[in-house]
Amino acid sequence: MDILINTLNIVLPTLYALAWADYALLFFRNDGFAEKTASWLLYGAGTLHGVALLLLSIQLGLFPVATVFEAFSVVAFSILVVYLLIEWQIGVRTTGFFIVGVIFAFQLVSSAFMTRPTEVNPLLTDPSFVLHVSTAVLGYAAMAISAIYGMLYLMLFYDIKQHRFGLIYKQLPSLEVMANFTQGAATLGFAFLSLAMILGLALMAKVYGAQWQWDPKLTITFLAWLIYGACTVGRKLWGWSPRRVAFASLAGFAVILFSFVVVNLLFTSFHGFV
Amino acid sequence: MGSSDMSLLVVGMNHRTAPLEVRERVAFSDLEVREILSRACTEETLGEMFLLSTCNRTEFYGLSNDNGVAEMYIRNLIAQQKQVDLAAHPGYAYTLSDVESARHLLRVATGLDSMLLGEPQILGQVKQAHQLSLEVGACGLILNRLLHAAVSAGKKVRTETRLGGGAVSVASAAAELAGKIFEDLSTRAVLLIGAGEMGELTARHMLEKGAAHLTIANRTFSKAQELAVELNGNALPLDRVEEALARVDIVISSTGSPQPIVSEARMKAILSKRSGRPIYIIDIAVPRDFDPLIGRLDGVFLHNLDAMNLLMEKNLEERRAEIPKAEVIVEQELEAFLSWRASLAATPAIKHLRERLEKIRRQEVARYGSRFCPEDREELERLTEGLMKKILHPAMVQIRNWSGSGHLGSLRIDTIYELFELARGEKDPSQGDEEQE
Numbered sequence: 263m264d265i266l267i268n269t270l271n272i273v274l275p276t277l278y279a280l281a282w283a284d285y286a287l288l289f290f291r292n293d294g295f296a297e298k299t300a301s302w303l304l305y306g307a308g309t310l311h312g313v314a315l316l317l318l319s320i321q322l323g324l325f326p327v328a329t330v331f332e333a334f335s336v337v338a339f340s341i342l343v344v345y346l347l348i349e350w351q352i353g354v355r356t357t358g359f360f361i362v363g364v365i366f367a368f369q370l371v372s373s374a375f376m377t378r379p380t381e382v383n384p385l386l387t388d389p390s391f392v393l394h395v396s397t398a399v400l401g402y403a404a405m406a407i408s409a410i411y412g413m414l415y416l417m418l419f420y421d422i423k424q425h426r427f428g429l430i431y432k433q434l435p436s437l438e439v440m441a442n443f444t445q446g447a448a449t450l451g452f453a454f455l456s457l458a459m460i461l462g463l464a465l466m467a468k469v470y471g472a473q474w475q476w477d478p479k480l481t482i483t484f485l486a487w488l489i490y491g492a493c494t495v496g497r498k499l500w501g502w503s504p505r506r507v508a509f510a511s512l513a514g515f516a517v518i519l520f521s522f523v524v525v526n527l528l529f530t531s532f533h534g535f536v
Numbered sequence: 537m538g539s540s541d542m543s544l545l546v547v548g549m550n551h552r553t554a555p556l557e558v559r560e561r562v563a564f565s566d567l568e569v570r571e572i573l574s575r576a577c578t579e580e581t582l583g584e585m586f587l588l589s590t591c592n593r594t595e596f597y598g599l600s601n602d603n604g605v606a607e608m609y610i611r612n613l614i615a616q617q618k619q620v621d622l623a624a625h626p627g628y629a630y631t632l633s634d635v636e637s638a639r640h641l642l643r644v645a646t647g648l649d650s651m652l653l654g655e656p657q658i659l660g661q662v663k664q665a666h667q668l669s670l671e672v673g674a675c676g677l678i679l680n681r682l683l684h685a686a687v688s689a690g691k692k693v694r695t696e697t698r699l700g701g702g703a704v705s706v707a708s709a710a711a712e713l714a715g716k717i718f719e720d721l722s723t724r725a726v727l728l729i730g731a732g733e734m735g736e737l738t739a740r741h742m743l744e745k746g747a748a749h750l751t752i753a754n755r756t757f758s759k760a761q762e763l764a765v766e767l768n769g770n771a772l773p774l775d776r777v778e779e780a781l782a783r784v785d786i787v788i789s790s791t792g793s794p795q796p797i798v799s800e801a802r803m804k805a806i807l808s809k810r811s812g813r814p815i816y817i818i819d820i821a822v823p824r825d826f827d828p829l830i831g832r833l834d835g836v837f838l839h840n841l842d843a844m845n846l847l848m849e850k851n852l853e854e855r856r857a858e859i860p861k862a863e864v865i866v867e868q869e870l871e872a873f874l875s876w877r878a879s880l881a882a883t884p885a886i887k888h889l890r891e892r893l894e895k896i897r898r899q900e901v902a903r904y905g906s907r908f909c910p911e912d913r914e915e916l917e918r919l920t921e922g923l924m925k926k927i928l929h930p931a932m933v934q935i936r937n938w939s940g941s942g943h944l945g946s947l948r949i950d951t952i953y954e955l956f957e958l959a960r961g962e963k964d965p966s967q968g969d970e971e972q973e
Binding site: 292422425431435436437 | 698713715716812834850
């Protein structure tokens, strides 16, 4: 099984790279071949990715979220599933170039640095822990999608404002569609992260007997949670424009990346298990 | 002589060769077209005829034995019907012969030859003119096939290229931009400020694209009311325009006001009532109706005539880039048409060859049939028929191949006739029963 998992570890980023190239051809050149093959390539990569995660879960006896690099792969898979749903819903493939690029980046980092912990903390096999991490990862994936659509919204917003009618203008769907995805994905991300935080706090009380503490990981995540909360209610409560929601979503995702990478690498936190 | 021996030609004038006042004069109504085509059918100068008359072109397509005579016939016809002396202005009209005329019709139908590159109406006009020609009986085997090829090329260009993509008029550019801001125009309200022609046209376009509701504000209120009745909208006095601005999603402004009618400060106040909902303003007035600084405000998309022109020019550039793809489609359809036409030349030879051999077979069966008992005569018929078919088959295939590839020259046809002692001068099968071949 090790050979199979290791092979998939190489095949997956390769397939995502090919799919990304296909979506690039579609975005930049309206290539007919890419139009026919891009989605299928992504479906194929997604199926293999699902199989890889399943095999890894069987081998480990737990959902593969023990390390940040395993979690990256789950984030990539979650973004992929949500994106395919969006593509199927709006029937537009031109935003795929931006999303598949992010999926490829997450999977590449995951495949390149994936190492198996020699000892698994028994806490990681606890079902409530698995649920806590899974909801957090799903929340991160939704937030990534929100941020990407927020970025696309802003690109098109300024192009239309400043009368630049180039590739971005031609290829992207309407501002309203992208504002809706930014807002919708942010709401979904906020909901999942809320659940993850509640479960996390419950776990903390159960395992450490402790209440909330101003740990760097928790503090940063709390900040992201606040930002996405604002994205969720900003338009209704404070009359935020879609542009402001898009900026906030990008800021929220920057905070999450900071939490994922910088905090995990530079700070010591009780929130590390391997 | 069959239609396969006749040559195509087109005599016509279009936006590139003749000024508008001449094109206006030589435009033919449907009634005139019917009359001309009916007359041409009886006079027999042209084997088949088809007349395309639009605001940008009048073109006579015909099939004739002598293109010189046919050209004179058409030029005289224009001179008599429309009192336009083409001899005095030789540059107004053009004549194209055979393959060039076929290629020309295909290019016309695809929009490659249109004043506004890739415009879609021309395909409908070609179809309509084809229908008229069929009704009168002026369109025969060859022109019918050519027109089918033209329509097919037009459809392919529309679906497989972007030759007709992107807005290239102010009204359609405004609608395109509105579609880039709002996903669904059917839930959007439009405000038209000023009931000028350009503004009205743009508003009509928005309604055609599905905009839900139109409010019209004008200095002369009665004019706003008239237009509101016509477009099923609401009329509003100009001094109440700000309350509409707080409500609507799309604004088209084209008043004759010498200074802006909405300042940046007023717009800020209006935006505070909109709860962050974006507003799209198309300011096509000169001088402008909305202070240009308004375009910097969050939630406002402000486009003036320059922006529209920029978008139209970009779209035209994109259309021009699609010309090679469209030309390839035209050449493919043209080649298919020419191959089909060339295959018609084989039809008489094949028919005569079959008839000749069948005659021989029947004679031989009649001669020796009496030596067979009645039960065996049926077998004899079947045997000789089968034998004949098998002998003829490779020759038929080869003749069709030569014909399809354009290699069936008159020398080869003559050889076939001489080898089998075929009689010429019989009815040309291509006149009616070539489909069975």
